[in-house]
Amino acid sequence: MTSKYKEEDLSKIRTISISDRESRVTIEDFVDPESQDVDGRRLERMFPDVLKGSDLRAVVSALAKARESNGEILWLIGAHVIKCGLSYYLSSLIKEGYITALATTGSTTVHDIELAFYGKTSEDVAVELPKGRFGMSEETASHFSAACNLAAGSKMGLGEGIGAYINQSAARYTGVSVYANAYEGSVPATVHVALGTDITHQHPSFPDHQVGELSMRDFRILSRSVGRLFDGGVVVVFGSAVVLPEVFLKAVSIGYNLGKTPRDVTAVNFDMLQQYRVRENVLTRPFQNAGRSYSFSGHHEIMLPLLYHLLRER
Numbered sequence: 179m180t181s182k183y184k185e186e187d188l189s190k191i192r193t194i195s196i197s198d199r200e201s202r203v204t205i206e207d208f209v210d211p212e213s214q215d216v217d218g219r220r221l222e223r224m225f226p227d228v229l230k231g232s233d234l235r236a237v238v239s240a241l242a243k244a245r246e247s248n249g250e251i252l253w254l255i256g257a258h259v260i261k262c263g264l265s266y267y268l269s270s271l272i273k274e275g276y277i278t279a280l281a282t283t284g285s286t287t288v289h290d291i292e293l294a295f296y297g298k299t300s301e302d303v304a305v306e307l308p309k310g311r312f313g314m315s316e317e318t319a320s321h322f323s324a325a326c327n328l329a330a331g332s333k334m335g336l337g338e339g340i341g342a343y344i345n346q347s348a349a350r351y352t353g354v355s356v357y358a359n360a361y362e363g364s365v366p367a368t369v370h371v372a373l374g375t376d377i378t379h380q381h382p383s384f385p386d387h388q389v390g391e392l393s394m395r396d397f398r399i400l401s402r403s404v405g406r407l408f409d410g411g412v413v414v415v416f417g418s419a420v421v422l423p424e425v426f427l428k429a430v431s432i433g434y435n436l437g438k439t440p441r442d443v444t445a446v447n448f449d450m451l452q453q454y455r456v457r458e459n460v461l462t463r464p465f466q467n468a469g470r471s472y473s474f475s476g477h478h479e480i481m482l483p484l485l486y487h488l489l490r491e492r
Contacts, residue, residue, distance in 0.1 A: 188382040193316035199306070201298035205351055208263045209483070211270050216487045233472045234488070240412050240444040240470075241276055242492040250406040251278045254426060254460075256417035257285035260356065261300045262479045265293060267486050269359035276489055279403035280337075280360055283421050284371035284393075287340055287357070288378060291321050294344045294355040313377025321347075322378045326388045335399050336392035337367035366403060368396035370425045397425065404429040410442040415456055417449055417478055423459035430464040443469035448481045 222238070225231035244251050255268070271277045292299040295317070306312040321343070328346070329339020341361025344352055352358050360367035371393040378384055404426065407413055415422065433440075443465040447456045452473055461471035474481060 188380070188384075191314065191380065191382055192310070193314045193319070193381065194311055196292065196296055196298075196315040196317045199301055199311070199315055201292070201296075201300055202302055203261050203263065203298065203300040205293060205297040205354055208266055208354065210266045211483065211486055211490075212266075214487075217491070219491045221484075222488055222491070230474060234474065234485075236470070237444070237446050237472050238485070238488045238492060240446075241414075241489060244410065244412045244444075245275045247410065249278075249409070250403060250411035251276055252281065252403050252407055252411065252413045253277050253279070254281045254413065254415045254418050254422040255286065256283050256419070256422070257289055259417045259478050259482065260286055260289040260293070262477075264478060264482050265290070265354045265356050267482050268356045269354070271486065271489070272356075272359050272363050272365050274490070277360075278365060279400070280356070280365060280367040281400050281403075281422055281425065282337065282356075282367065282369050283418055284369055284376040284378075287322060287325075287336075287369055288318060288376055290355050290357050291325070291340065291344070292318055294349040294351050294358060295321060295347075297351045297354075313380050315377070316381075319378050319381035319383050323383050323385050326385045326392060329392050330388050334392075335366075335396040336369040336371070336389065337396055339392065340369070341367060366399050368400045368403075369393060370396060370400070370421060372421050375421075397429070400425065401429040401432045405433045405436065405438055407443060408433055408438045408440045412444040412446065413460060415445075415447040415449070415460055416482065418456075419449065419451075419453040420455055423455040427459040427464065440465045440468035445469065445471040447471075447473045448476065448478070448485070449473075450475065450477055 289299040303312055325340045325343035328343045329336055337357055341357035344355045344358040345361060357367050371389055445461050447461060452475060
């Protein structure tokens with residue numbers, strides 16, 4: 179049998195060059211935290227030791243403890259964290275041992291690739307959409323497809339393959355790439371793709387079969403990380419309200435199914451709004467009576483630098 183329904187023909191798509199596209203974020207907007215002279219201890223003393231002030235101190239202590247004991251520190255990040263100028267912060271946290279595993283959405287790859295190769299990202303959707311140009315950058319799609327080919331040929335997951343591709347391509351701004359830094363630091367960076375959600379999916383060159391296999395491999399890699407998290411680890415969510423909390427919950431289910439028992443787990447959420455799935459799938463359901471959970475509301479471009487400088491002094 180064949181389908182009763184007609185499909186849109188993506189081979190008719192007209193692409194544009196990224197050089198002809200306006201980008202709202204450039205690498206010049208980013209801050210390298212290692213170049214900043216901030217006294218984190220003094221900063222910590224400015225917070226009252228009550229309510230969220232106490233919670234933030236507890237989170238910093240939990241992260242420091244996990245780092246010192248070689249515990250798993252898993253970060254779940256959405257694309258907005260990358261495109262609002264925080265790549266250097268994440269890369270520094272990887273280098274300093276405060277991220278031992280990283281799970282990302284598919285859209286995160288778009289911004290990371292564009293920043294690594296072109297030093298800019300984040301198009302103006304409202305302007306480009308009516309022109310039929312939104313998400314039509316040929317270079318972005320080509321680099322993504324090439325990274326998938328490398329990953330598939332090398333038996334890597336999608337995130338590892340993107341990091342390896344950016345490094346091997348000698349991209350002009352490799353230093354800003356979170357995937358490249360994770361690859362260099364042997365930190366698993368996994369990508370969990372929801373088909374139809376990213377601009378690369380609009381292109382006829384999108385390697386759908388490869389992406390399905392590579393993203394599923396990344397789910398298995400993440401599941402190993404989550405299994406290690408059961409033993410006194412820390413999970414930090416920054417900016418993914420739906421996809422990653424759902425993926426995380428299934429990886430936790432695998433851990434329980436394989437006979438793991440959680441102990442002393444810390445779960446933390448930083449987001450502009452507190453959302454249902456993060457609360458239930460990360461903070462509440464996974465490790466009941468086996469740890470602590472904390473939530474903070476605020477903009478990523480403020481909260482992540484604050485957390486970084488508090489950690490740096492530890």
